Every structure is written in structure tokens, then in C-alpha cells.
Amino acid sequence: MSLHDTGQEVAGETETGLDDLAQEVRKWCAVRDATGWAARMAAADPQARADLQREWFLRLAEQGYAYPHWPAAWGGGRSRAEQLVIARELIRGGAPRLDLHFVALYHAAATLIVAGTPEQRETHLPAIRTGRRWCQGFSEPEAGSDLASLRCRAVPAEGGYRVTGHKTWSTGAAHADMCLLLARTGGPGRAGISYFLLDLASPGVEVRPIRNASGQEEFCEIFCNDVFVPEESRVGAENEGWRIANATLSEERGLTMLERSEEMATGMQHLVRLVAGLAPGSREEGLRILGRYSERVEAFRLLVARVLDASVEGADVAAASILKLVYSELLQDISDAGLSLAGLDGHVDGTSWTGTWQSGHWFADYLGSWEWTIGGGANDVLRNVVGERVLGLPRGGTR
Amino acid sequence: MRTTMPEPILDFGRSVDSALQRAGGIGLARDAEADYAAADLALKALSQVGMYDIDPRDDLDSAAAAAELCRVAGAQAAPCPVVGIILRDPADKPFALVSDECPIIDHAAAAPLWRAATLSGDVYEARVVQRTGSNLSPFAMKVGLTRLDDEPASPQDVQLALALSAFQLLGTGQQALELAIKHTREREQFGRPLSGFQVIRHSVADLSVGLEGLALLCRFALWQIFTGSSDALPDALAAKHEAQRVVRNVLRMSQQFHGAAGLADEYDISVLARHAQPALRLPTDMTTTLGHLRAAIEERGFEGLYAPEHAHRAALTTGEAR
Numbered sequence A: 001m002s003l004h005d006t007g008q009e010v011a012g013e014t015e016t017g018l019d020d021l022a023q024e025v026r027k028w029c030a031v032r033d034a035t036g037w038a039a040r041m042a043a044a045d046p047q048a049r050a051d052l053q054r055e056w057f058l059r060l061a062e063q064g065y066a067y068p069h070w071p072a073a074w075g076g077g078r079s080r081a082e083q084l085v086i087a088r089e090l091i092r093g094g095a096p097r098l099d100l101h102f103v104a105l106y107h108a109a110a111t112l113i114v115a116g117t118p119e120q121r122e123t124h125l126p127a128i129r130t131g132r133r134w135c136q137g138f139s140e141p142e143a144g145s146d147l148a149s150l151r152c153r154a155v156p157a158e159g160g161y162r163v164t165g166h167k168t169w170s171t172g173a174a175h176a177d178m179c180l181l182l183a184r185t186g187g188p189g190r191a192g193i194s195y196f197l198l199d200l201a202s203p204g205v206e207v208r209p210i211r212n213a214s215g216q217e218e219f220c221e222i223f224c225n226d227v228f229v230p231e232e233s234r235v236g237a238e239n240e241g242w243r244i245a246n247a248t249l250s251e252e253r254g255l256t257m258l259e260r261s262e263e264m265a266t267g268m269q270h271l272v273r274l275v276a277g278l279a280p281g282s283r284e285e286g287l288r289i290l291g292r293y294s295e296r297v298e299a300f301r302l303l304v305a306r307v308l309d310a311s312v313e314g315a316d317v318a319a320a321s322i323l324k325l326v327y328s329e330l331l332q333d334i335s336d337a338g339l340s341l342a343g344l345d346g347h348v349d350g351t352s353w354t355g356t357w358q359s360g361h362w363f364a365d366y367l368g369s370w371e372w373t374i375g376g377g378a379n380d381v382l383r384n385v386v387g388e389r390v391l392g393l394p395r396g397g398t399r
Numbered sequence B: 001m002r003t004t005m006p007e008p009i010l011d012f013g014r015s016v017d018s019a020l021q022r023a024g025g026i027g028l029a030r031d032a033e034a035d036y037a038a039a040d041l042a043l044k045a046l047s048q049v050g051m052y053d054i055d056p057r058d059d060l061d062s063a064a065a066a067a068e069l070c071r072v073a074g075a076q077a078a079p080c081p082v083v084g085i086i087l088r089d090p091a092d093k094p095f096a097l098v099s100d101e102c103p104i105i106d107h108a109a110a111a112p113l114w115r116a117a118t119l120s121g122d123v124y125e126a127r128v129v130q131r132t133g134s135n136l137s138p139f140a141m142k143v144g145l146t147r148l149d150d151e152p153a154s155p156q157d158v159q160l161a162l163a164l165s166a167f168q169l170l171g172t173g174q175q176a177l178e179l180a181i182k183h184t185r186e187r188e189q190f191g192r193p194l195s196g197f198q199v200i201r202h203s204v205a206d207l208s209v210g211l212e213g214l215a216l217l218c219r220f221a222l223w224q225i226f227t228g229s230s231d232a233l234p235d236a237l238a239a240k241h242e243a244q245r246v247v248r249n250v251l252r253m254s255q256q257f258h259g260a261a262g263l264a265d266e267y268d269i270s271v272l273a274r275h276a277q278p279a280l281r282l283p284t285d286m287t288t289t290l291g292h293l294r295a296a297i298e299e300r301g302f303e304g305l306y307a308p309e310h311a312h313r314a315a316l317t318t319g320e321a322r
Helices: A018-031 A034-043 A046-063 A080-092 A099-115 A118-129 A241-276 A280-313 A317-347 A362-373 A379-390 B007-023 B026-034 B037-048 B060-075 B082-086 B155-186 B198-227 B233-263 B268-275 B277-281 B286-300 B308-321
Strands: A134-137 A153-157 A160-167 A178-184 A193-199 A205-210 A219-230 B095-097 B104-106 B114-117 B123-131 B140-147
Touching: A018 A080, A034 A046, A046 A099, A080 A241, A099 A118, A099 A134, A099 A178, A099 A241, A134 A219, A153 A178, A160 A178, A160 A193, A178 A219, A178 A241, A193 A219, A193 A241, A241 A280, A241 A317, A280 A317, A280 B286, A317 A362, A317 A379, A317 B286, A362 B233, B007 B037, B007 B060, B026 B037, B026 B268, B037 B060, B060 B082, B060 B155, B060 B198, B082 B095, B082 B155, B095 B155, B104 B277, B114 B140, B114 B155, B155 B198, B155 B233, B155 B268, B155 B277, B198 B233, B233 B268, B233 B277, B233 B286, B268 B277
Parallel strands: A134 A178, B095 B114
Antiparallel strands: A153 A160, A160 A219, A178 A193, A205 A219, B104 B140, B114 B123, B123 B140
């Protein structure tokens, strides 16, 4: 991106063939009844919803829409502009959010592609394409923001390691098959952590769901009691886990934010509709809110484009942190404003699961926005990252 | 106005608090979601400490006792409509303020019939139509309204309903702050308690200052209802609006300090934040409350602590001193 580019070029509109692709996705959404799928998932119980998600995911995969961001060798290879069009049209078409496949498609895939062995890629990437789900086993009860203090231990044993520890806040673990696990193989701090691919069906693994504020059981605890993990399931060298986790997290953060930014831009229609329906007396205030958020959403989209441009030559952890910081707070502000503008009508809606993070079901959207300032690095920690790595401030009391 | 509650009232508050805690505290709200019978335990505890003997319309002392009870009920997320019950009519119908466009009453199922009024004083009979079905406010229910040709609602009832609801939110906010302080003292990350980080300390201090201001505003509104020389509606609306603004922020920040635990129902802060939503948003959301406040000020003026004549007197005194 240069200063002479227009915003449209940033969003990839000038690439040829994109209109055709958009139309293709649109048509596909209509034929496959994307909206109907989202409604079916909202009405389903958790297990049925998990099954429906897999079914929908497989249809997307079949069409090449599920992982366009993967390398061509693995069935992706779409340009960023194409990824954007696919994401945007799926969202506009009302397609359901695939939260249970999220870690597999982004974080696990990035880990395997960036740091995995050829064998690990061969084993796991095709399995993800056929619906295998992953979760993340990073946080522990005593190690949240201070992840480097994690205690889960992997002790060398014949042919691999024996792992014992307690992970928590693992989203979707109850429906996952595999887990990205950080465990201690060396001394204290960042230098003693290794990265593993844990099969959740291994003897000694127990998953316990935690009921959250939305009434769902998305978060889970994972207990590992002397679980055997083979040596070939370690990613990278022993005690290299921290570096790998950092590299792949930022990889993931940048790409998912592309999708989120499109969702956010599309989601503005709900706010527009709301403001259009306001009584004349409240219209002015509504327009002011609309103007303010339109500006912020556009700024966020540009920021995403800039970070992704920069990350072509290698991911920038700090820049990716900024994206999540901006997105999460913007999402909370927009859904709060939406709920406020919708007035009490915004309350009378039983939907506790929505197709996207912004659906116009304001109470559900508002509630769903809460977790964004916490998961994947609490905003408090991300601010430290910005202060230290972007601004070069001295390290504070975070170590 | 006295800036502190009289000791007997505070004493009463402590007995309400221990009665609710004995009955199960915030756990009652959690339990009531699975089985509404738990709500009866809260009602029983509040009845034993004399909730049904208080009529806040009697005088300022009674109103202060009612306010203290509502504050403590808010702090314990008591799963019952305390403000409505305290303001019930002679036929024992609880009272609620509603919006006539989208009428919702929290814990509406606690009574077959309600007496409801809009902020402008139109009176209705209300009965449950359906639950809103939101996890955020599990007991809020949509009600059907039948217009009654009674006299308009007494301004005192409307003002007390707003002020008592503000007290209830104040209690919720104070509890959320307590939970935040407790958690940030106990939770250690990077080798020290979260409360050792300046940014956390500053945030907690801001929340505490906000709640102090709210507490005073709530007391002032109550005092104005009984002793003010002018209509106290702007004061009651101001207290409610400030409660909506301050407590929403306290809850969000406290949840953020708790990290993911703040969103897990095993932790009290999550339950407290969800059950506080109706009081935060009924009968009108913050933005609409502010609209009503503006209109009320325009129509009736806003005397405040420093009414023009007082201000005038103060200026004169200063002049003399000079």
C-alpha cells in the first residue's frame, strides 16, 4: 500500500475477477441456504450445533471457501483480495460463524505451516480439512496474562513425554479432537516451555466445560494426568515453545482480523437500520453515533490492511496486537451503542448464539463482545506489548 | 442533607445483609436460574428482616430504610423485585415503572398482577406475557399493559421507584468494586498481586470515586423527594442516570480485572453483572433516561444543592467577607 493508493485498492477491489468471485460466492450462499444454516444452529443444542458446524464446514471446504488463506499446496492459495471477497460475501450471505473450527483453521494451521515438520503437516492439515477440530491449551489457573509462568509439566519418558497439568479457558475443548499445548520442559520462564500437539483422546486427559455468562459452555478446563505425548508431537525444538507460540499467534491474529474487519463493516448495516428507524427526536443522536463508528470501522479496516501488508515479510507481533486491541474495544462500543439505541426492544430476543459477532441481536452481540478484551491476550497485556515493542518504552513490571 | 446514613439505618442494612448471606447470598441468584424456588428463600429472608413493614412513602427515615434494603439487595443480587414490593399498592400489587412502547418488568413472574406506570405517570395493570429469554437478564419478562383510568401515578411513587432502583444499582456497584479489590489483591501474575500494578490501582481508585459520588447523589435525591422545595423528578432521574452510567462501568471493569473468570458463572462477578442488567436498563436505557432528565430540567428546573437563591446568598457572603 502506498499513499497514492485509494482505500478501495487497499480492500482489493481493483483486482480482476473479483466481481465474478463475489457473484459465485453469493450464488453459492443462496443455493446452500446460508441464512437457514445460521438459524438452525441457533436453535440447536450444543452437540447438534457442533455437528451442524462440521457439516457446514465440510460444504465450505468442498467449495474452497473454508481455508482460502492456507498455502496453495494445502488447498488454499487465494490472494488476500480474494480472501476478503470470500469472507465478505459469506458474512453478507448470513453464513454461520464456525467458532468450533476457528483454532484448527487459523492457529493450528499457522503453527503447523510455520513450525511443523513435514510429517506433522501431512498428519494434521488434511485432517483439519476433513473436519478435525482443535483447541488451545495455553492458559492455566495461575498463568493467564503471565503465561510464561505456566506450570503444566512435560517430563521426558521413553519415546516422548509424560504430561501433567491443568489448563483452563480453553474455548471449544469439549468439541475438539486435538489441542495446542504449552508445557514446561525446562527451567522457569519463557526459556523452559515446549510446544506440543496433544491428542485429547489420550488416556489421562479430562475435559470439563465451564458455564459462561452467555449460558453456553464454550470455555473448558483440561486436566492432564500423566498423559503420554510422543516425541514426534513436539513442535520445534525442546524449550522453543514460547518463540513458536508468539510467531504463530501473530500469524493467526492478522488473518482472522481480516475476516473480523469485513464482518464489522457488514455489521454496520444493523446500526444503520436501527438509526433509520429512530423517532425524529433521537435521530440526530443516532446519526452522530453512526458517524463516529463508521469512521472507526474504516480506520480499523485500513489498519488491518497495513498490518497484513507489513507481515508479508514476516509477522509483526506488536502490530498484530494493535489489531486485536482496536477490534475488541470497537466491537464492545458498537454493540453497547446498538443495545442502547435499540432500547428495550433490543432485550426481547431469545437468541443466545448468533451467526456472527454482529448480528443485530443486540443483547447477544453485547454479551458476545465481552470476551474479546480478554481472550487471546488480555487488552491490558496487549497495551504493554504496544508500549514496549512499538514505542520502545522500558519494560514495566511484567517480568 | 446529611451526607451519611444515620447509624440505625446502617445497622438495619447490616442485618439485611447477614440475612441474605445466610440464605445463600449471590448464590441464590445463580440457584434461582435453575429453580425459581430459590427466589422464595430471598423473599423469606427479606420478609424476616421486615421488608413488608417498611413504607417508604411515610417519611424520610422510612424511605432511607427502604433505600438501604434495596442497596443491600442489589449487592447480593437478591432474585426478587425488591423495589416493586416495597412500593406495592394497598391491594398488594407490586409497582414498576415501565416503558409503554416495550414494557418489561424484572421478576414480573413474582406476582400475577402488577401496578405499572410510565415516567409521565400513566397508570396500567401489567401481567406477564413472556420471558425475554436473555441470559443477560434471566428474570426480565415482557408484560402486557391494560390502561387504568385511575388518577395518574403519584409523583412520589415514580420518584421513589427511580431513587430506590438507583440505590439497588449502587449496592451492585459497591459489591462489584469489593470483588474487584479482593480479586486484584489475591490474584498474582508476574510475581505480584494485580493490585500491585499502578494501572490497576488507578482504575480501582477511579471506580471507587465514581461510586462515592453516586452514593451521595442517591441520598440527595431521596432527601429532595421529602424535603426539597421543588419537584424532585429531575433529582430522581439524575440519580438513576448516574447509577446507570457509573455501575455499568464498574461492572465491566471488574469483569476485565477478573479476566476470563469474569465471564464464568462460577464467579460471583459474572452472576452479579448479568442480574444487574434489568436495573441498568429499565424502565429506560441510559440514553433515554438522559433524554427524560433533560426534558424534566427544561420543564421544572434543577435546583440541586446550590439553588440560585443559595448561590446568591453565598456570593453575598463572600462579598461581605471581602
